[in-house]
Amino acid sequence: MWDYTDKVKILYTKPKNVGVIEDANAVGEVGSIVCGDALTLYLKIEDGIIKDAKFQTFGCGSAIASSSALTEMIIGKTVEEAEKITNRDIVEYLGGLPEQKMHCSVMGREALDKALANWRGEEIEEEAHEGEIVCQCFGVTDALIRKVIRENNLKSVEDITNYTKAGGACGSCIHKLEDILQEELKLQQSCADNPETGEKKKPLTNIRRMQLVNETIVDVIRPILQKDGGDIELLDVDGKKVYVALRGTCSQCVASMVTLKNLVEAKLREFVEDDIEVIEK
Amino acid sequence: MNKKTVYLDNNATTMVAPEVVEAMLPFYTERYGNPSSMHDFGGRVEKDIEWARHEVAQLLGAEHDYEIVFTSCGTEGDNFAISGVLSYFPNKRHIITTRVEHPAVLNLCKQYEREGYRVTYIPVDRQGNLDLDMLFDSVSEDTAIVSVMHANNETGVIHPVEKIGAFLRERGVLFHIDGVQAAGKIPINVANIPCDLYTISGHKFHAPKGVGALYIRRGTRIRPILYGGHQERGRRPGTENVAGIVGMGKAAELARKFLPEEERVKKLRDKLENEILARFPNVSLNGAKEQRVPNTTNVGFEYIEGEAILLYLNEMGIAASSGSACSSGSLEPSHVLRAMGVPFTSAHGSIRFSLSRYNTEEEIDYTLKVLPEVVDRLLEISPYWDNERKCGREIKV
Ligand SMILES: Cc1ncc(COP(=O)(O)O)c(C=O)c1O
Numbered sequence: 001m002w003d004y005t006d007k008v009k010i011l012y013t014k015p016k017n018v019g020v021i022e023d024a025n026a027v028g029e030v031g032s033i034v035c036g037d038a039l040t041l042y043l044k045i046e047d048g049i050i051k052d053a054k055f056q057t058f059g060c061g062s063a064i065a066s067s068s069a070l071t072e073m074i075i076g077k078t079v080e081e082a083e084k085i086t087n088r089d090i091v092e093y094l095g096g097l098p099e100q101k102m103h104c105s106v107m108g109r110e111a112l113d114k115a116l117a118n119w120r121g122e123e124i125e126e127e128a129h130e131g132e133i134v135c136q137c138f139g140v141t142d143a144l145i146r147k148v149i150r151e152n153n154l155k156s157v158e159d160i161t162n163y164t165k166a167g168g169a170c171g172s173c174i175h176k177l178e179d180i181l182q183e184e185l186k187l188q189q190s191c192a193d194n195p196e197t198g199e200k201k202k203p204l205t206n207i208r209r210m211q212l213v214n215e216t217i218v219d220v221i222r223p224i225l226q227k228d229g230g231d232i233e234l235l236d237v238d239g240k241k242v243y244v245a246l247r248g249t250c251s252q253c254v255a256s257m258v259t260l261k262n263l264v265e266a267k268l269r270e271f272v273e274d275d276i277e278v279i280e281k
Numbered sequence: 282m283n284k285k286t287v288y289l290d291n292n293a294t295t296m297v298a299p300e301v302v303e304a305m306l307p308f309y310t311e312r313y314g315n316p317s318s319m320h321d322f323g324g325r326v327e328k329d330i331e332w333a334r335h336e337v338a339q340l341l342g343a344e345h346d347y348e349i350v351f352t353s354c355g356t357e358g359d360n361f362a363i364s365g366v367l368s369y370f371p372n373k374r375h376i377i378t379t380r381v382e383h384p385a386v387l388n389l390c391k392q393y394e395r396e397g398y399r400v401t402y403i404p405v406d407r408q409g410n411l412d413l414d415m416l417f418d419s420v421s422e423d424t425a426i427v428s429v430m431h432a433n434n435e436t437g438v439i440h441p442v443e444k445i446g447a448f449l450r451e452r453g454v455l456f457h458i459d460g461v462q463a464a465g466k467i468p469i470n471v472a473n474i475p476c477d478l479y480t481i482s483g484h485k486f487h488a489p490k491g492v493g494a495l496y497i498r499r500g501t502r503i504r505p506i507l508y509g510g511h512q513e514r515g516r517r518p519g520t521e522n523v524a525g526i527v528g529m530g531k532a533a534e535l536a537r538k539f540l541p542e543e544e545r546v547k548k549l550r551d552k553l554e555n556e557i558l559a560r561f562p563n564v565s566l567n568g569a570k571e572q573r574v575p576n577t578t579n580v581g582f583e584y585i586e587g588e589a590i591l592l593y594l595n596e597m598g599i600a601a602s603s604g605s606a607c608s609s610g611s612l613e614p615s616h617v618l619r620a621m622g623v624p625f626t627s628a629h630g631s632i633r634f635s636l637s638r639y640n641t642e643e644e645i646d647y648t649l650k651v652l653p654e655v656v657d658r659l660l661e662i663s664p665y666w667d668n669e670r671k672c673g674r675e676i677k678v
Contacts, residue, residue: 006462013596018662027439033665034625035607036586039663054663058629060588060605064662138612161612170610229395 004061005095005242009066016072028115030107035138035165036065037104041070041111045119050074050082055111061102062094069093070108079116085109086151087163102163105146134180135166135173142180149184157181175263201260204273210237216271219243221264232264235281242268245278287599287644291485292434292462292577292635297528298487304531305489308524314336316521323369333530337494340533341460342470350513351526355461355482356385358495359428361517362457362478363389365503366426367398373425373504378525378618379403379411379440386428386459387616399423408569409438409621417448426455431463431479435570435604435617435633437577439467451513461485462491466489466574475502485523487637488532492525516648529553540582542638547575549645550636556577556649561656563666567604567623567631576636581618581627584666585659590632593655599648604631 004012024042031038037059044052053071057063069090074082087105091097097105131143148154148163157177161167167174204212217234225232225246235243246260265278314323316330331346334557338346362666363376363386378390380402390400401419404412410492420427427449432439442458449456457478460515463469465486469481479496483489497503497516509518557564557580582590585651587605594601605628611617614628623631634648660666 012592013661029664033584033629036612036625036629038664056662058584058663058665059586061592063586064589165612 002061002098002101004065004098007095008062008065008097009263011068011094012061015064017054017068017075018056019051020056021054023119024054026115026119028111030110030114031059032139033058036060037107039063039067039107039111041115043115043119045079048079050077050079055080059104059107060101062097062104063107065094066090066104066108067111069153070112072162074112079119082083082112086234087114087148088152094150097175099159099162102152103165106144107162110144134176135164135169137169138165140166145177145180146184149181150188154181156187175182175260178263182270184230186270206239209240209272212272213237213268213276214240216268217264220271221267224263224267225260230260240273240275241277242277243281245281285598286645287640289636289640289644289648290600290602290633291637292488293435293602294484294634295487295637296639297484297489298532300535300537301488301528301531305524305528308527312523314524319508329530330521330523330525331529333526333533338496339480340464340469340537341481342472343496344472345471345499347514348496348499350497350517351521351529352493352495352517354493354521355383355459355480355485358461358480358482358493359383359385359457359459360389361495361506362480363393363426363428364506365394366455368504368506369502369621370425375399375401375421375422375423375425377401377403377416377419377424377427379405380407381405381433381435381617382428382430383434383459383461386430392429403429405620407622409433409436409567409617410569410572411440411445413441413444416445420449420452420454422541424454428459429456430459430461431469432466432574432577433568433617435615436461436579436621437462437574437635438568439463439574440450442476443474444639450475457527458513460575461596462574465532465540466576468540471496471498474502474576476503478503483529483532484534486532486536488529489525492522492529496528539638546636546638546640549640549642550576552633552642553634553645553648554580554637557652560649560653563656563660565627567618567621567627577633578635579631579633581623582630582632582656583627584646584663585630585656586630587630590625590630590655593658594651596654597651599651602635604633605629630632 021042021044024044026043028041039055039057042054043050053075055067055071057067065190073093080092087109090105090108110172131141133139134142134145145160145164145166152163154160154163157167157174160177162182214234217232222232231247233245235245244264261278261280268276312326316323316327318324332348334346337349337526343349352361376390376393376398378386394400403416429440429442429445431442447473448457456476457479458476460469460483461480464481464484477498482493505516507518512518512521558566563583564580567581587603591601604618614625618628618631
């Protein structure tokens with residue numbers, strides 16, 4: 001049983017603002033019946049103020065509650081104010097959501113985005129406009145994933161799945177999610193670092209580099225691979241070239257070996273030096 | 282909740298029968314001895330375990346009481362049967378099972394796959410019936426064990442284990458049946474089912490949670506999965522869960538006595554099911570109508586979502602379950618419904634009602650009264666229903 005807050009329970013049993021606004025001048029539609037949740041948001045905007053908001057949703061208790069919360073939060077607000085609402089705010093309004101249900105709040109935020117774009121007269125070309133689809137199962141784009149990582153300060157691939165559903169079905173995009181996450185974390189890191197000094201780290205000595213490579217493989221990379229039944233062996237370190245042998249689970253697909261190599265390289269670059277090159281033997 | 286719960290989730294677990302509780306209580310109070318002890322205080326408890334073993338043997342139609350080994354749950358029975366046989370035959374590297382098994386079997390097989398075993402997962406048709414030809418064709422010299430559930434926990438569909446067993450016996454391949462959802466619901470007689478291993482779990486037929494049994498036909502080659510003392514003839518060491526075992530014995534006795542009651546359960550189930558199917562335009566049955574355990578019905582509502590239905594029913598004091606993605610905590614609907622090719626649109630809105638002999642006609646009437654309100658409220662919220670009805674617009678999928 002989900003641990004829903006009382007507020008969530010009240011809102012899914014007695015949701016407010018259910019229905020259609022016949023003369024809505026902003027409509028946002030997200031999700032699909034196949035994915036298991038969908039939301040259509042109708043807004044009536046006059047003089048830059050959201051006069052009315054209604055919704056229809058196909059989804060679980062938390063999807064209904066999140067949708068209801070969103071409409072309650074935006075009615076009476078100016079468009080500028082509404083734009084600032086994040087999925088975090090929806091979660092706060094609800095007094096919290098179970099981790100695995102966070103995607104319901106993101107769906108609310110997405111519907112609002114789409115509705116406001118629709119009001120401005122922007123034609124949202126589903127895929128092209130919003131970045132590239134990363135998770136084919138649920139049609140999640142990298143743009144959305146990056147946004148959600150930033151707004152919610154996500155730290156793991158599991159978090160990404162909880163918040164966006166990406167990676168939650170066939171799992172074939174997990175490596176891509178990992179890459180996106182690492183890029184975002186690095187960005188955060190470089191923003192946090194002092195940008196003025198621009199001081200480069202001291203170059204590693206050979207012996208230190210070898211130690212770091214070995215530690216990263218043993219402590220970080222191997223556990224990831226072994227989770228899926230794969231493994232890695234460190235063969236040699238020559239300057240910044242790291243020679244490894246990889247074993248994947250899915251021997252038929254060449255593609256998975258390529259992503260495996262990318263994963264190893266990304267991890268070594270993250271933890272050792274950012275110009276490490278991985279060579280597979 | 283002030284009202285009494287209308288409990289229609291008996292495939293998840295059942296009420297412990299009052300007679301069972303009563304039979305168990307002495308073993309939590311004055312009769313706490315260890316059955317292995319050399320004194321009467323413990324030794325007498327051994328007799329109660331043997332009585333329970335006899336009752337369970339009777340429930341399954343076992344020829345000898347010692348063919349029953351008590352376990353801690355259905356999951357353990359499934360693991361014991363499959364792992365125990367595989368470790369006896371280390372050179373046989375092929376397992377056959379089905380796509381609709383309980384995770385207790387499926388996830389174990391997936392683990393063996395990672396370890397290099399070959400696993401064949403037999404598919405099912407839209408009604409949940411196994412592709413028997415494929416099963417028969419898959420058997421090879423390398424096949425160590427075939428594991429098939431007797432009745433499916435989500436749809437109640439019964440698999441033709443007699444036919445499968447007869448074929449496998451001829452080929453000399455060991456056959457395990459996960460009978461967790463069959464025990465107590467339909468007659469079981471291993472004298473007529475050519476199987477070697479049969480798993481049951483107490484809490485599915487009014488015994489407590491945490492006790493189960495594996496039937497091991499005399500002479501079956503199997504190794505233990507736990508090593509330790511001599512309990513259960515060394516096949517399942519560990520000091521016995523005496524109270525649980527006695528409870529399961531009592532529940533087995535009651536199950537045999539009340540088996541005719543299942544006719545009444547079936548009538549209630551049919552009433553519920555028929556009225557649901559007749560009443561709603563957006564609903565369909567998941568699973569075969571015949572060849573089903575008498576207590577289970579699984580219906581798929583289109584355009585509304587299963588967890589929401591459950592939560593609304595819950596508000597009205599009705600307990601059921603769903604194969605929707607949301608309710609399971611995963612992001613995909615039930616593997617059983619997907620294997621059957623149930624469209625996602627109705628898999629997301631699937632509801633399972635599972636009854637027991639403790640359900641009454643009033644409870645079914647109450648459910649039938651409440652359900653339309655619940656469905657209507659959710660249809661009102663749903664973006665798809667309106668689209669269909671008012672605009673005739675294609676559903677965006
Ligand atoms: C078909 C089937 N097998 C195995 C199990 C597992 O039984 P237990 O909960 O006793 O481990 C269940 C329980 O849900 C089941 O339905």
